[in-house]
């Protein structure tokens with residue numbers, strides 16, 4: 001059975017990806033940080049639809065928790081064959097000259113180091129070099145990586161730029177070992193994360209200015225992620241797919 005670990009799957013894009021993946025036959029590890037109740041709800045929904053899922057807690061800024069997470073997935077569902085590096089944060093909108101080191105460390109620890117360490121654990125299990133059977137990784141980046149997010153969160157955009165470069169490099173490094181690595185770059189997607197940036201009305205402000213004139217849905221992002229993980233995308237690696245309504 002294909003075993004898929006999704007970080008940040010308690011809500012938003014991660015939760016939608018977990019539900020869709022389970023409906024397509026993956027056994028899904030729903031990883032949350034703080035919100036166990038929300039992760040449990042995702043698992044119950046999946047089980048009620050006849051799927052297999054387990055909720056597992058870990059903070060991706062803590063290496064030892066990531067290592068334990070992969071061991072727990074293996075124990076509960078089997079070795080990971082697919083990983084979606086989705087956990088990510090923004091912070092209050094502000095200009096660069098106001099940013100503290102503490103903010104930058106939190107942003108990069110979550111969005112960059114967490115994703116790289118999860119990929120490390122996945123490669124150790126998937127790579128034919130280590131006796132694995134191959135696999136697929138999708139990193140959730142952002143259109144911010146190419147737009148830069150001036151006046152909002154340039155640090156966030158820079159962290160996603162790092163994820164894009166990491167995606168390209170890792171894809172080439174492990175291509176001959178049975179692992180494909182791709183990234184998605186969502187634009188404005190309707191989730192709670194915009195409120196975390198201090199502007200709950202951000203979607204209403206920006207959506208009318210987009211070529212497709214609306215925000216995207218979590219299901220639209222999940223569909224693209226699942227396609228990149230699937231054999232239908234078997235000749236695609238090192239690719240960054242924009243899901244941004246033409247932005």
Ligand code: NAP
Nearest residue numbers: 008010012013033034035059060087088142186189191193
């Ligand atoms: P969201 O609704 O804010 O959910 C974020 C998820 O990440 C939650 O499940 C949260 O877990 C988890 N998380 C945060 N910090 C974590 C940590 N240190 N360790 C482990 N898990 C952690 O986010 P979203 O809008 O669905 O975004 C998901 C991804 O898409 C992010 O990487 C984001 O940058 C990217 N993205 C989103 C948009 C958008 O418009 N929404 C656009 C472009 C890119 P808890 O709930 O347990 O805290």
